[in-house]
Amino acid sequence: MELWQRMIRDSVHTVDQLVEKFNIDRHAAESLDEFFQARINPYYLSLIRYPGDPIWLQCVPDKAELEDIDAAEDPLMEDAMSPVPNITHRYPDRALFLVTSQCGLYCRFCTRKRKVGDYEKISMRGLESAFQYLEQHTEIRDVILSGGDPLMLTDAMLEKILQRIRSIPHIEIIRIGTKMPCVLPHRITDKLTSMLKKYHPLYINTHFNHPWEITPESSKACEMLANAGIPVGNQMVLMKGVNDDPATVKELMHKLLKIRVRPYYMYMADETKGANHFRTSIETGLNIVENLRGHTSGLAIPHFVIDAPGGGGKIPILPNYVLHHDEEKIVLRNYQNKVYAYKNYKDKNNPAKKNGKAEKSSDGKNGKAKIKLPPRVNVKLPILEEVEN
Numbered sequence: 001m002e003l004w005q006r007m008i009r010d011s012v013h014t015v016d017q018l019v020e021k022f023n024i025d026r027h028a029a030e031s032l033d034e035f036f037q038a039r040i041n042p043y044y045l046s047l048i049r050y051p052g053d054p055i056w057l058q059c060v061p062d063k064a065e066l067e068d069i070d071a072a073e074d075p076l077m078e079d080a081m082s083p084v085p086n087i088t089h090r091y092p093d094r095a096l097f098l099v100t101s102q103c104g105l106y107c108r109f110c111t112r113k114r115k116v117g118d119y120e121k122i123s124m125r126g127l128e129s130a131f132q133y134l135e136q137h138t139e140i141r142d143v144i145l146s147g148g149d150p151l152m153l154t155d156a157m158l159e160k161i162l163q164r165i166r167s168i169p170h171i172e173i174i175r176i177g178t179k180m181p182c183v184l185p186h187r188i189t190d191k192l193t194s195m196l197k198k199y200h201p202l203y204i205n206t207h208f209n210h211p212w213e214i215t216p217e218s219s220k221a222c223e224m225l226a227n228a229g230i231p232v233g234n235q236m237v238l239m240k241g242v243n244d245d246p247a248t249v250k251e252l253m254h255k256l257l258k259i260r261v262r263p264y265y266m267y268m269a270d271e272t273k274g275a276n277h278f279r280t281s282i283e284t285g286l287n288i289v290e291n292l293r294g295h296t297s298g299l300a301i302p303h304f305v306i307d308a309p310g311g312g313g314k315i316p317i318l319p320n321y322v323l324h325h326d327e328e329k330i331v332l333r334n335y336q337n338k339v340y341a342y343k344n345y346k347d348k349n350n351p352a353k354k355n356g357k358a359e360k361s362s363d364g365k366n367g368k369a370k371i372k373l374p375p376r377v378n379v380k381l382p383i384l385e386e387v388e389n
């Protein structure tokens, strides 16, 4: 057994342990265990500094989880968009491939609480039909391995999956979504990175939510992945009491860049049953972006998105920097609320439209956009002088 596997075995997970370690009421601990089991490995446990701190909130069961019983179990409609077991096919050229139900830590805010931890719900029996689906759907260019956490599989099992995907000619990119570099960095071994780098182009998206999660161990894990030529991105979830202020997010983003992890997404928390107590207002998120943009480098700024309930996918949201836009110009404000105008470039000067013909794209197909945009929504524009204050 490898060190990381022993640490999983030694995790806090029983009702007795929860009552003893965290002083949780036994009745609540039993109900919570039935709703979504606990798994807190010794490494992540060691990061807790005091009860109720940002690390504690992410991993210790809380009776607030039992209160929003009316919320949806699957707000992103992943199951409705699942053509075969283990696959969610939401976007045209990408597919999500769930390869395990197990994780190195069970996060209390998890959006897949309905499945995670239950071997029956993400079963290895579904792998063959998933592979066949990927083989038959030549439009899929990019596969994201997720779960659970794919790095909970042994190196040998993970390699079998990677080999099979790499044998599909139309799949260009493999991505692995894993929280292991953050919650159990001991999982990133030389043996693992030597195996992974055989399957490039391979990307990893990991999931740090708070600066205290950047430790010597997690830094080393991320650097090992980067040294294996794997670009590592970070997906952060905005959560009440964890990271819902600009200073915390900025510190996290700066620390991630230092360990060669690129901030990728900052999500509004999903409307998931048992996780709504983590949700913040949208304004809180916009204020954080406002405090990053212009105040630090663009490298440190993740895309702020809402994963739309009902399966609409990720939709970016931004503070309103566009004050006015017409055929002549666009009027913008910068991070200091100074106002600037940028003249529009008229379409008649655009070489793409010369002689009334659309330019051909590099693959020889007609480059004319087929997407019909919805009509512009009329919004009341602010008065410029007000914005300058």
Ligand code: SF4
Pocket (backbone or CB within 6 Å): 102, 103, 104, 105, 106, 107, 109, 110, 111, 112, 116, 147, 148, 149, 179
């Ligand atoms: S590691 Fe990911 S899938 Fe697993 S419990 Fe945490 S958020 Fe959910």
